[in-house]
Amino acid sequence: MLPFWLNLPYFWQIQAKIDHIETNLLTISSLSIAREHENERFKMFLQQVDGGQIDSKVLELNNTITPKIDCTQCGNCCKSLMITVSEEEANVLSSALNQTRENFDEQYLEKGSNGLMLINTIPCTFLSDNKCSVYENRFAGCREFPAMHLPNFKQRLFTSFMHYNRCPIIFNVIEQLKDALVFERD
Numbered sequence: 001m002l003p004f005w006l007n008l009p010y011f012w013q014i015q016a017k018i019d020h021i022e023t024n025l026l027t028i029s030s031l032s033i034a035r036e037h038e039n040e041r042f043k044m045f046l047q048q049v050d051g052g053q054i055d056s057k058v059l060e061l062n063n064t065i066t067p068k069i070d071c072t073q074c075g076n077c078c079k080s081l082m083i084t085v086s087e088e089e090a091n092v093l094s095s096a097l098n099q100t101r102e103n104f105d106e107q108y109l110e111k112g113s114n115g116l117m118l119i120n121t122i123p124c125t126f127l128s129d130n131k132c133s134v135y136e137n138r139f140a141g142c143r144e145f146p147a148m149h150l151p152n153f154k155q156r157l158f159t160s161f162m163h164y165n166r167c168p169i170i171f172n173v174i175e176q177l178k179d180a181l182v183f184e185r186d
Ligand code: SF4
Pocket: 069, 070, 071, 072, 074, 075, 076, 077, 078, 145, 146, 166, 167, 168, 169, 170
């Protein structure tokens, strides 16, 4: 049963009051282990809430939290994720780097088991001083991550929670979402 105020329109107008943004990756990682059970319950709780209402709250939280986090101090997605590359992206970047596709593929790509092209290093080879050295031509997955600005959050629970322990933006949005929805923590 949801608290009655979740159905009141003004509830969703309340500006997020963000007291603390956690950016320490070790803290986030250990909190994610400690909150495993709570997060499972939260995922089930979210199933009862209207998807549009969740999206508007997630977007509001994302807009408040993301500017407060400096991705160049973190870079954890570039250091820990497998990056997929499309044919077109490989064409664009190889040409920007003045390389033939053949050389580019040999130097930077490998084929995944599902046939997808992947960057062949983790951390990503294009990460330099915690910054993307090919920022203008970075890949679609890089542009989209951590996807808290996108609609249909409810349909992306699996991937969002999969990255909760690695991305401070996702971690803080989800933690604040719990409070905004008056979710009873463990
Ligand atoms: S998107 Fe998340 S994991 Fe990537 S650098 Fe920014 S805060 Fe870190």
